[in-house]
Amino acid sequence: MIGSTVMVVVCLIACAAPEDPADKPIARAYDKVLHWSDLRKVIPMDASQEDSAMLAQRYMESWMQQEVFLRVAESNLSADRLDLEEQLENYRRSLVIFNYEQALVDQKLDVDVTEEAISAYYEAHRSNFELKDNIVRARWFKVNEPDKRVVRKMEERFMGGNSEQRHELELWLARSGVTITDRSDSWTPFTQLLAEVPLSEAEAGSLLIKNGSKVLKEGNTAWFVEILEHRSRNSVSPLDLVRQDIRSILLNQRKLQLIESMRRNVYKQALDKNEVEIYD
Numbered sequence: 001m002i003g004s005t006v007m008v009v010v011c012l013i014a015c016a017a018p019e020d021p022a023d024k025p026i027a028r029a030y031d032k033v034l035h036w037s038d039l040r041k042v043i044p045m046d047a048s049q050e051d052s053a054m055l056a057q058r059y060m061e062s063w064m065q066q067e068v069f070l071r072v073a074e075s076n077l078s079a080d081r082l083d084l085e086e087q088l089e090n091y092r093r094s095l096v097i098f099n100y101e102q103a104l105v106d107q108k109l110d111v112d113v114t115e116e117a118i119s120a121y122y123e124a125h126r127s128n129f130e131l132k133d134n135i136v137r138a139r140w141f142k143v144n145e146p147d148k149r150v151v152r153k154m155e156e157r158f159m160g161g162n163s164e165q166r167h168e169l170e171l172w173l174a175r176s177g178v179t180i181t182d183r184s185d186s187w188t189p190f191t192q193l194l195a196e197v198p199l200s201e202a203e204a205g206s207l208l209i210k211n212g213s214k215v216l217k218e219g220n221t222a223w224f225v226e227i228l229e230h231r232s233r234n235s236v237s238p239l240d241l242v243r244q245d246i247r248s249i250l251l252n253q254r255k256l257q258l259i260e261s262m263r264r265n266v267y268k269q270a271l272d273k274n275e276v277e278i279y280d
Helices: 002-015 036-040 049-076 085-108 115-124 148-160 163-176 190-196 201-210 239-272
Strands: 025-029 032-035 135-144 181-189 212-218 221-231
Touching (some): 025 036, 032 036, 036 049, 085 239, 115 239, 135 163, 148 163, 148 212, 148 221, 181 239, 190 201
Antiparallel strands (some): 025 032, 135 181
């Protein structure tokens, strides 16, 4: 029955003019009726017949289910829970005020936060930026090389610290298609490095204590790790890591101050004009 109704509805949507007075009923739920004009609002006019039929059936079944659930809810809720007028009015008021405040913020909020302001907030609230994990500035890469002599030469150049030797090593890596993970200019959670490099707990602790370089070998695989700087868990986070967080905090403070100032000003204006008063 529903299938044949759907095909009729699809034909009506495709063929009838938008102002066709013949608004045929297509579904019923208790005393409520769904008309084809309601359905036409949710089905694109350029949809194929097959898509229109599928969308029509889904919409009608969804509409009937919603009406059934609504009837059951209305039948079982107490009178005070069914009285939604006050709830709707409170929601409407909150929504109107929120939208106005958001428009005010979009129009008047100064979003330019200077580095001086960020640094000042950081210094005044350092205890709020405690690290939850060890972090490092580091570089690392992995090499699969069965020739032990090649690996040994790579290790010599990596551990030697000579810039010319390091450059030779990087050229070799580039020719071999080895990718270097370079986080020397940013902070990385140490757990992320450990997820890629199989450091033992002792090796990880040693690297964090004194920084430096290390090569780990396992079969034909070698991991090369260089820790340039680290900050320990529970210490103060570097400013670079929390700069955007501080900027967001300062902007939110400005936003709240702007809204509070607007509320005070408009209320004072209303009082001055005797537009609001408390009766004796």
